[in-house]
Amino acid sequence: MKVGFYQFRPLFGRPKHNCKKILTALENIDADLVVLPELALSGYYFKDKNESLKYAEDPDKSFHLDRMVELANKRNLHLIIGFAEKRINECYNSAALIGPHGIEHIYRKTHLFNEEKFCFDPGDTPFIVNDIKGVKIGIMICFDWAFPEVTRVLALQGAQVICQPANLVLSFCQQTMLARCIENKVFAITANRYGMDKRPHGTLKFTGKSQIVAPGGKLLHRAASQRDELFITEINPREAESKMLTQHNDVFADRRPELYSLLTNKN
């Protein structure tokens, strides 16, 4: 399976430009699955929910997502793209799984980062696994990395490849995803953006370094910090089927859920 990411610098509030940038970069691509950054069409640093609603798109009638479906159809691939999702009065920080015939799934970010809490509603979609050409895919977005529960819940459902659109500003995620791939023996693709969102209410700089990690925590590739990069590589998702960390340790079978009950207690 040919998988990868496209790391670029979306411009704030310029979805047409950002959409065209993606379409051009992926014009002649040969891949099965490409992960794009979080909020790749709108840019990231909204002031409040009024503003995020202004730039959010209803996936049932989004000009830009329709272009992504066309691209997926033309190149016969799947895309995972972060976008601001409008649903009447709700606004979610979402990721769409897009196949050659349309949107196949939408995941709404569960764990909102910092000021996102003033711009988005918390996600209400369960963690589920999607099938792409027989390969099981799990989706998380950016700050979900800080919660080991996310990758675990996806991996326990059989996810072989974790796809993570991101707009990272902290430095912890990339290294932590190695731990996620050790403890769950999965692949993980982190598609981060770079550059800055300079807004009247503040400036944020994003960290780039998009990466692909193999089961066991092996870093297959990490992009530079502040540069466009389209990276595609061949992986064998079946490597994620074995959960053996040693000859006698299956990291899933060895779990002791009867001792973990606190994890699902309500706060």
Place this chain on the structure above:
Amino acid sequence: MKVGFYQFRPLFGRPKHNCKKILTALENIDADLVVLPELALSGYYFKDKNESLKYAEDPDKSFHLDRMVELANKRNLHLIIGFAEKRINECYNSAALIGPHGIEHIYRKTHLFNEEKFCFDPGDTPFIVNDIKGVKIGIMICFDWAFPEVTRVLALQGAQVICQPANLVLSFCQQTMLARCIENKVFAITANRYGMDKRPHGTLKFTGKSQIVAPGGKLLHRAASQRDELFITEINPREAESKMLTQHNDVFADRRPELYSLLTNKN
């Protein structure tokens, strides 16, 4: 609070020697809490359960653990030491929390590593938190690192300092413990051994690099790979009380347990 570890090289099957080595190293110590390696008295690489039972000690009548209590009393400190625990026909890979007046708690390793499965019974003690001079301490042993559930369950109960006796042979743990301290905002003390256990059934080499990590994943100190080291440092355990990772993110309050239900399903 003055905390630390003693990294050394226990000799297989020579508890008297290993005990004396610890007593000598800690003879004049000024500390509140010192973590010692896993199976620090017996050595690690048992052939089978018959052999581990032969070297295991009943904590109610253990000459060597009694010496540790004496040391804790003399120096007015707490020790956490890994030992093979004998209970009639059961044998556990355990850690004792030892205070000036005796053994205060015993934790039995939950997730057994590789061939340990042939030498020990799986731990049956719940993950609980102990109080040392007003500071909340959680205990895990070595391979428990591979299960993010362990640190999480301890931290959710208020553990400020995670203490981990270890006999590590893989290279993943030290880096993964940084992730544990980011996602849970706790301190972690990993007391590893070094050197080799050369036995008729095989040889294992241990990786040293004992370490202390602060909340947020800051590495305060990491020992060399193959050298004795007694390391003590002052920490402020109250730093582990704030779970804020950003201005608006409390990594515990932000959890969404209603979406994590798979984590406590029986295998």
